[in-house]
Amino acid sequence: MRTMGVHRQGVQRIVNELEKEGIVGFQPNPHHKRAHLVALTSKGQTLFEAAIALQVPWVNDLSKDLSLTDIATAQQVISQMTKHIEDTSNAPGEGSP
Known part of the structure; x- marks a missing residue:
């Protein structure tokens, strides 16, 4: 949850x-009593x-x-950006702008 910027209390x-x-x-x-x-x-x-019945027609x-290639490219770019953000967020002394 922390990597998503969400706190347990919230x-x-x-x-x-x-x-x-x-x-x-x-x-x-x-697996956990409490x-x-x-x-x-x-x-x-x-x-x-x-x-979901509202979301499916909307999406x-x-x-x-968009072609399947367009969607695959967008997915790849988002995945690379997410990995980069996660990597830099977890690096010591980095992550915050």
Whole structure:
């Protein structure tokens, strides 16, 4: 989470709010006594499916004029940039502009 610029407390606050809304629930974690697993409830699953139903046509329209080569090139550039950012973020004395 730290490499994404996200702090545990911020994630916990959001998860707690989602749980109050009935979107997620906590389940026991067989690998850790205190850190529960977070899972979608049926309400959360319904909301997720509704979001995907809106997202799929939107992304298809967004990419309709792009060739597979264009998409592959964009993916490669983004991957290289992400790796560079991660490498420089983890290097001692570097990372912050």
